[in-house]
Amino acid sequence: MVNNTSNLSTSYTDNILKFLSPTQLDQLEQKQYSVNFNKGENIFKQGAPMPHIIVIKSGLAKVYLEDGTNRNIILRIIKPGEIIGGPGFFTDYKHHFTVTALEDTVANYIGMDDFKSFLMNNPDFAIELIAYLNKAHISLYDKFKIITHKHMNGRLASTLVYLSDSIYNSLDFETSLTRQDIADMSSMTKESAIRILKDFKTSGIIECTNNHFLINDKQALLSILQNG
Amino acid sequence: MVNNTSNLSTSYTDNILKFLSPTQLDQLEQKQYSVNFNKGENIFKQGAPMPHIIVIKSGLAKVYLEDGTNRNIILRIIKPGEIIGGPGFFTDYKHHFTVTALEDTVANYIGMDDFKSFLMNNPDFAIELIAYLNKAHISLYDKFKIITHKHMNGRLASTLVYLSDSIYNSLDFETSLTRQDIADMSSMTKESAIRILKDFKTSGIIECTNNHFLINDKQALLSILQNG
DNA sequence: CTTTTGTGTTGATATATATCAATATATATT
DNA sequence: AATATATATTGATATATATCAACACAAAAG
CATH class of the missing domain: 1.10.10.10 (Winged helix-like DNA-binding domain superfamily/Winged helix DNA-binding domain)
Known part of the structure; x- marks a missing residue:
């Protein structure tokens, strides 16, 4: 018998950028830029190249898988402060899900090279990212259990x-x-x-x-x- | 319209340990130890503490989620050479799935502290691990699409x-x-x-x-x- | 060699869920 | 305000899938 009380879509992270060093945060401040999205607009599309990591500054967005049918799988809802990377980095650098604004939303863009350099130069940040990915993974397992059984x-x-x-x-x-x-x-x-x-x-x-x-x-x- | 040809359970990795430095590989050789499992035996159980990372040296094993019902969700089959960590590391250090030998199987154990020190001291290895986790994540998305639609x-x-x-x-x-x-x-x-x-x-x-x-x-x- | 136990197979039936179609309501547009 | 368009609701029906029960077969145990 196993634990079985988790949600279908758990919010599995706060912003992991807080684990950056002060210098790195400065660097980030100067280089990132922000974009406004209207309700209903795509922030990015599944399959598209992924040159940036995105942080939601305000608003609300849905993250979902498209699979060619007319039905989508909403994985989670993103609130302000959350980072959206997706499993594309260090693999194929493509988006593996689509993100659409549910309300008017402001998103900040972080260049992939900057993000990568943060990782290489800050082992603690790397470990926090791994922890973040693992939590996302665990929440997917939970969703799996709920959906299949x-x-x-x-x-x-x-x-x-x-x-x-x-x-x-x-x-x-x-x-x-x-x-x-x-x-x-x-x-x-x-x-x-x-x-x-x-x-x-x-x-x-x-x-x-x-x-x-x-x-x-x-x-x-x-x-x-x-x-x- | 989106790519839609992936498998229900993709084998998403070779052994990422090949990205360790020669020194680290030496260190690993000396410290790891191996255990034999008979067909049908559990290699580890969902919910149990996770003090080690495991590498399958020979045999075959199934990785599955238990959810309290009598039905399991087999996520994938592990072949020799593959690492099994699971999303427990840097989070709750528990196993989030059960692994059972399908044939007589030999597994090598790597202490969590050693694994962690490899990560801290070898940014390239950390990046490979992130890539590995992301590939696992992508394959879960694929499985999701197949199971739900x-x-x-x-x-x-x-x-x-x-x-x-x-x-x-x-x-x-x-x-x-x-x-x-x-x-x-x-x-x-x-x-x-x-x-x-x-x-x-x-x-x-x-x-x-x-x-x-x-x-x-x-x-x-x-x-x-x-x-x- | 027989008995037991686990696994595989088949058919009949029940149930969960999707699909289709019609209508109602809300939201946007002119 | 009037029309158009998207979203919500309801009912009738079809279909996919699970459940239950019986039996066959193979592997293991005595």
Whole structure:
């Protein structure tokens, strides 16, 4: 028997740039530049070359896998302060997922060469990056378990707990995610997601109208996640 | 539209220890020790502390996630030469998957402190490790796409291609994997796996009796992977 | 050599989930 | 305000897949 309480999409990092030396942070300040994205715009596309590491300064974005079908797999939501590199660095230097702004978003760009030099010259930073990658890896394993062995109710409960705990930090939140997005986070169709939201509503576990969500009975959600 | 031809479980690495300096390799030689495992024995268990990095010297092993149900998720098969660390290092120093010998297997143990000192003193090795972790990450993304958006035929085809291409390097192989293992690699029940194997057999795509597999029409498998 | 135990196989059935189609509601545009 | 467009909702139906049960076969144990 094994631990089994993790979320479908855990927020697995704060900004690891805090592990840079003061000199490196100075260097970063001078060289990075920022770009504004409107709601709905792609910040970068899966398959495209990856000449930069990006840090979200404000706004909110979704990270998802495209696989040629019309359905996407949303891996996680990124909040301000988070770095987005992706597994492309030191491998093929391509993006392996697409990132789209859910709200108006400001992103800072860090050149790949700068980033690499930080790594080479600062072993502690390298170790923190490895730790960061490993945490991302662990959260993927958790997602795997939930997606392959949990039914829809459990998967949707997991998404709601993730949004509440890791993104909005409240039981009561307005979201810019569509029902389709919530479905893409939970590996189901939007019709199924809507039906389950309705069930949760009827049972009194949550309230939701349009973009407003209120979790009345978090314990019930956790129990559905656990058993469903 | 995005690339979509990857395997369900890609072998994503050769031994990254070759990037150690000669001195470090010497040091490693002297300090590492090896252990024999019989077929069926656990090499390590998910949740257990991780005081060592392990390298498989001979034999074959399966890496899988346990999630409290009686079904497992086989992530990949490990061949001789491959390192097994797992995402525990620099995080919680626990194993996040279980590894079990499929055949009699010899494993070498490398102390965590030694491994860490290699990293701190050899930036190139650190970068190779990051590359290795990223490749593992990419292969997990691929597995995600297949599991969430492919039907059973495609998932089983993917497993067969993986075994042929990445593990046995032949269209014709004897395997120590059970039908249950093949099912666990393909995210389905063993009954479903058996039925699909039978379908593939009837269509002339493969031959299989007991532990012997022969892929007659690899193109057909690839096409099922792509479209099914 | 027989018994036991694990693995493989097949069929019948139940269930979870997707698909399709119709309608409602909200958001954007003119 | 009126129209167009995207998103949300609901119901009916089809389909993929799991579950259950029975049996066959092979490997291991006595």
